Amino acid sequence: MSISCDMLVFGGTGDLTLHKLLPALYHLHRDGRLHSDVRILALARKKLDRAGYLALAERHCRAQVARSDFSVDTWQAFAQRLDYFAMDASQRGEFVRLAHHLGSGDRRVRVYYLATAPDLFEPIASHLESAGLAGENARIVLEKPIGHSLESAQAINAAIGAVFAESRIYRIDHYLGKETVQNLMALRFANALFEPIWRAGHIDHVQITVAETLGVENRGGYYDHAGAMRDMLQNHLLQLLCLVAMEAPVRFDAESVRNEKVKVLQALKPITGMDVLDKTVRGQYGAGQIGGHDVPAYYFEPSIDNDSDTETFVAVQAEIDNWRWAGVPFYLRTGKRMARKRSEIIITFKPVPHLLFKKGEANRLVIRLQPEECIGLQLMAKAPGKGMQLEPVELDLNLAHAFSSSRRWDAYERLLLDVIEGDSTLFMRRDEVEAAWQWVDPILRGWQGHYRKPRPYPAGSDGPEQAHQFIERQGRGWSY
Numbered sequence: 001m002s003i004s005c006d007m008l009v010f011g012g013t014g015d016l017t018l019h020k021l022l023p024a025l026y027h028l029h030r031d032g033r034l035h036s037d038v039r040i041l042a043l044a045r046k047k048l049d050r051a052g053y054l055a056l057a058e059r060h061c062r063a064q065v066a067r068s069d070f071s072v073d074t075w076q077a078f079a080q081r082l083d084y085f086a087m088d089a090s091q092r093g094e095f096v097r098l099a100h101h102l103g104s105g106d107r108r109v110r111v112y113y114l115a116t117a118p119d120l121f122e123p124i125a126s127h128l129e130s131a132g133l134a135g136e137n138a139r140i141v142l143e144k145p146i147g148h149s150l151e152s153a154q155a156i157n158a159a160i161g162a163v164f165a166e167s168r169i170y171r172i173d174h175y176l177g178k179e180t181v182q183n184l185m186a187l188r189f190a191n192a193l194f195e196p197i198w199r200a201g202h203i204d205h206v207q208i209t210v211a212e213t214l215g216v217e218n219r220g221g222y223y224d225h226a227g228a229m230r231d232m233l234q235n236h237l238l239q240l241l242c243l244v245a246m247e248a249p250v251r252f253d254a255e256s257v258r259n260e261k262v263k264v265l266q267a268l269k270p271i272t273g274m275d276v277l278d279k280t281v282r283g284q285y286g287a288g289q290i291g292g293h294d295v296p297a298y299y300f301e302p303s304i305d306n307d308s309d310t311e312t313f314v315a316v317q318a319e320i321d322n323w324r325w326a327g328v329p330f331y332l333r334t335g336k337r338m339a340r341k342r343s344e345i346i347i348t349f350k351p352v353p354h355l356l357f358k359k360g361e362a363n364r365l366v367i368r369l370q371p372e373e374c375i376g377l378q379l380m381a382k383a384p385g386k387g388m389q390l391e392p393v394e395l396d397l398n399l400a401h402a403f404s405s406s407r408r409w410d411a412y413e414r415l416l417l418d419v420i421e422g423d424s425t426l427f428m429r430r431d432e433v434e435a436a437w438q439w440v441d442p443i444l445r446g447w448q449g450h451y452r453k454p455r456p457y458p459a460g461s462d463g464p465e466q467a468h469q470f471i472e473r474q475g476r477g478w479s480y
């Protein structure tokens with residue numbers, strides 16, 4: 001059973017809160033994982049009373065939670081925990097009103113979840129402090145992306161760090177809360193099988209793909225200033241890369257795991273200047289079809305400039321300059337409005353040194369995060385019948401089948417519970433975020449100088465043609 005706390009969600013009427021955070025909290029409540037005294041206070045400027053907010057929250061929870069998991073009784077019990085407070089979080093004076101509303105309760109754990117644009121992070125932290133709301137029992141959760149560059153991330157980190165100790169700052173990257181991502185650590189560090197071959201001598205290359213069919217939806221105002229590099233690659237894809245590439249931590253605790261991840265980020269080979277033309281591909285979706293329906297081009301989406309140069313697709317060839325990984329390319333790609341939704345990591349091993357049979361394909365380890373969660377090891381096997389006809393077959397560990405009795409947790413459920421329980425193992429430390437920006441910034445500068453126009457690709461495709469040429473130049477291809 002979790003501990004008692006007040007959870008204050010700034011941005012309580014926003015997309016993230018309504019689509020992810022509240023459904024996750026509902027599930028935690030339904031599964032009996034929230035202490036009976038956990039209270040949730042949503043905050044935003046919109047003038048709503050409690051009843052109005054509950055109606056909004058219920059509508060979204062009904063839409064997000066599976067029918068079989070939603071019941072009116074459970075909702076009503078969950079709603080008892082929920083309240084709404086209208087305030088402008090950019091105004092210091094409003095926090096005096098908030099302190100008054102919260103009353104004394106200084107000894108209770110308070111979690112401040114900042115589900116707002118990052119430009120509110122600094123004012124909220126400083127206003128919390130001046131209203132006496134940032135005491136020892138207060139924790140703060142920051143959504144990604146932290147800033148839009150190394151400099152802005154450092155400024156945010158410094159401002160938050162001036163109010164909250166690092167151990168009380170939770171920089172969330174929801175990919176770390178996904179079951180299969182954690183399973184990657186189990187696979188690597190709880191099985192002796194892979195360690196001897198988990199290195200340059202045996203691995204040809206690694207591909208990490210996060211493809212979405214969604215477009216920018218109603219987030220154009222944010223996305224057009226961010227793009228795929230800041231929205232996805234700087235955080236989610238680099239975190240996945242870290243988990244594939246890191247050394248075994250001495251313990252499974254926050255400091256040990258994060259120490260190893262940061263070393264990987266620091267070892268990433270810089271991509272600077274004209275290198276961006278060889279090592280990266282930017283793309284932007286045009287009109288096309290998703291699931292048989294016409295969808296508009298990116299520049300016709302709401303809140304997007306008609307001549308926007310923002311990338312909705314990015315592919316990068318990353319290299320890690322250390323003993324384990326020298327010379328092994330890590331191909332990262334992510335895009336919106338792609339042919340199908342899938343997130344996966346594919347490790348391709350080196351081919352056998354001498355081919356005895358007519359057919360030979362390199363072994364591949366496939367770690368699928370979405371839509372299904374499974375791990376597959378592709379091996380060559382003899383097809384039944386006469387002769388040595390070899391075909392690739394997959395040893396398949398389907399996690400949904402292997403653990404069929406338990407409901408699959410959404411990433412936010414796991415991470416929210418970790419915050420309440422004070423476990424920051426699956427959250428990003430300050431130096432990790434900054435090391436990631438340190439590598440990403442020169443790429444963004446290279447694009448400014450040499451690669452302003454993203455390559456077009458039709459919605460519903462596998463990205464721009466250049467993304468295929470880029471990997472084929474090296475005698476490889478994207479896995480499908």
Ligand SMILES: NC(=O)C1=CN([C@@H]2O[C@H](COP(=O)(O)OP(=O)(O)OC[C@H]3O[C@@H](n4cnc5c(N)ncnc54)[C@H](OP(=O)(O)O)[C@@H]3O)[C@@H](O)[C@H]2O)C=CC1
Binds near residue numbers: 014044115117120
């Ligand atoms: N949506 C998603 O799927 C994801 C979002 N994120 C991150 O989460 C954060 C929030 O994103 P998202 O929910 O999409 O954004 P939205 O624009 O949908 O929501 C922003 C929220 O902030 C509130 N807000 C804005 N200004 C103020 C203010 N001055 N005082 C109080 N509240 C304010 C808005 O309410 P009001 O206007 O009523 O004040 C609204 O509730 C961003 O940092 C984003 O990058 C990260 C991962 C995924």
Ligand SMILES: O=C1O[C@H](COP(=O)(O)O)[C@@H](O)[C@H](O)[C@H]1O
Binds near residue numbers: 214231232343370
């Ligand atoms: O952080 C983000 O992630 C989502 C994709 O998350 P997933 O869990 O559905 O894979 C992405 O759509 C969004 O643009 C980004 O901000």
